[in-house]
Amino acid sequence: MQRRYLSLAAAIATTMTLTLTGCGSGSGSDDVTLKLIAADYGDSRANGSQHYWDELARAFEEKNPGIKVDVEVYSWTDVDKKVEDLVKDGHAPDLAQIGAYADYAAKGQLYSADQLLSIPTQADFTPSLAEAGEYKRVQYGMPFGASTRRLFYNKKLFSQAGITSPPASWDDIAHDAQLLKARGVKMPFALPLGPEETQAETMQWMLSGGGGYTDSIGKYTIDSPENVKAFKWLKDDLVGKGLTGVDPAKLNREDAFEGFADGEVGMLNGHPALMKQAAAKGIDYGTVELPGAHGKAKATMGVADWMMAFKQGGHRAQAGKFLDFVYSKKNVEKFSGEYGLLPVTSAASQAMLADDKYAKFHGFLKQLAGAEFYPANKTSWPLISKTVKAKMGAAVGPRGNPSGVLTDIQNTADTADSAAE
Template identity: 85%
Template sequence: MTLTLTGCGSGSGSDGEVTLKLIAADYGDSRSNGSQHYWDQLARAFEKKNPDIKIDVQVYSWTDVDKKVENLVKDGHAPDLAQIGAYADYAAKGKLYSADELLSIPTQADFTTSLAEAGEYHRVQYGMPFGASTRRLFYNKKLFAQAGITAPPQSWNDIARDAQLLKAHGVKMPFALPLGPEETQAETLMWLLSGGGGYTDSIGKYRIDSRENIKTFNWLKDDLVGKGLTGTDPAKLNREDAFQAFTEGKVGMLNGHPTLMKQAEDKGIDYGTVELPGINGKAKATMGVADWMMAFKQGGHRAEVGKFLDFVYSAKNVEEFSGEYGLLPVTTSASQAMLADDKYSKLHGFLKQLATAEFYPANKTSWPMVSKTIKARMGAAVGPRGNPAGVLTDLQNMADTADNAAQ
């Protein structure tokens, strides 16, 4: 739901009334459940309790929202609040309030620890988590039964064996591996984690060309793609298309996030989910993804912004938003409420993983460039002429250069 923005920056009316401008991303999959409805209801409820503060929300698609905020900031018309995909660039340029300048102590302390830490730039929290998700392996129960598979995979060997059985029974994509340009950085991180590696080490330095990461992509190239178990060229398969194929019953297994559950149920797919398999058992961690709320200093309404955010992050509001859009709560109080509610039982497996999930290095201003390059390169690395070690080494060198330039 993309609305036309007629003005930006906050303002004060003649009677002392303050209007806060918020640019937000759309989580809905149709006009009827677009995020504008959520924000309008939330804003009206807040204004009823705080008649001297008005909230003006404009919602944009994920395709447009980050660029919209970037252009507004560049033109000197930063919104008071933005709920988008990345915060580090703005924090590095001193444009954001820190979380402790805005939120009450109970509100800030309520953030899930792993998410709060992922929102830090130079050990100060500027990014306030808004929506979160983790990843699990999805499998088609009907296809598994037809292939004689009695239990979901727990290790890479299980994946390869099950994929061979699915292939033998005519499944078009035994394991869907979306390494196309849409979201390759996500699929890559899931596999790196399952192989005991990741994008960075324990102190936040890039380690893209680690021995573990090279081993992981060699296995994907030789034991999955090379044996025809992905059914299509991973470099040409986007996540959206992989999800679509799963909902059409053409995919045996794939890595997915909570939104895929509703998509599969709507198409009558009987599916199951398990923790990501690793080399010799469950992966050391799963991937977590968070979107971010941030507050710009330009408008100067720190107190009003803080009051609104305390309202936004109340347990009731966080739980309602997460439940509406199939996301995970970003606060401890809302997470506990969701875990205690059987209505959300299918999200419980994803939610229990959140505390130990590993996130993109979004606190690095170099990450957008690194992510863009991963999208462009990793799909070809597992192809017939691919060279995983060479690609990962090139990525490491590029990442180090970008990281050093950002210091």
């Protein structure tokens, strides 16, 4: 009888040992290290995203001793290529926070969001952002950091030029830019169509003219009459009259923002991060919804960056647990506030709207639900974005042909879409 009890005790002890080892004790053989490649949102080494992720990883690891998180942060210039190279070499990271997800989803390389996240976490994404993360109606891209666009204007320069209210239409923009030019403002309206972020400025003007990159069913409409009209107006009524100050094809968004912060730009389209940059230089500015051809634009542009989880490492459960932590209300709100971005979850958005500390973000945040996004769910989008960057700046120059350029890009898009089918 005693021998039977001893055998039972030994079996229980063995089972407990196996159970503890399987759960991971922090040093056991079943410990998992998640590899995350992320983009840098900081504007200096002191506030780079590496600090945010290191702190977040430490907090997660304290609560989950069997899971380590190794994060490498790269500049936006390098991060997408870094992930692309790792995937090609057969060493895909467990997680990547980059600019596009559709190509990886199309190749079956990603877990879907519902394979990773708890139901409350997935349901908390702002609906328009969750939809923008879908490939063939399945969400693979989890939004991470979002923004909308508004028109920024320098109140001091406006006052000196005798302008009493911000522009509400394209005619107002041209009229106010003429007054600013007469007062000697270096760049009355900054139009960054240089190679850095041309696809963003292009989309803003498409939307303000009633067009866009695609129609309601996702078909490219790059050479639509509305888009042609928008860029013909820019060429003839803004650039052609010397109201941009410099050649748009040579002006990058970063330089346009810096010019606004230095008091050399009267107005431009911008996102929330510009507020911090302008305030740091003492610029008294205002923001309004984007002006359209005949009044307020039909929609503003929304931008989201994407988190995705690769299947290769097989760490679905651990990656999902970490992502549930990443997308907690506290962590989303902290990241958004620190880097001048909009929250991607409803809970964090409501918290930001209820906090007067974020009052200047409220106008941007209220636009997010109805914003229109890049067609990032199309595998052809990276090529189209690259083509837009290469060609749209010259389209509004002295020898530019907006209709011809837009038609050329449309043909590229149609060919790319046909090849993808």
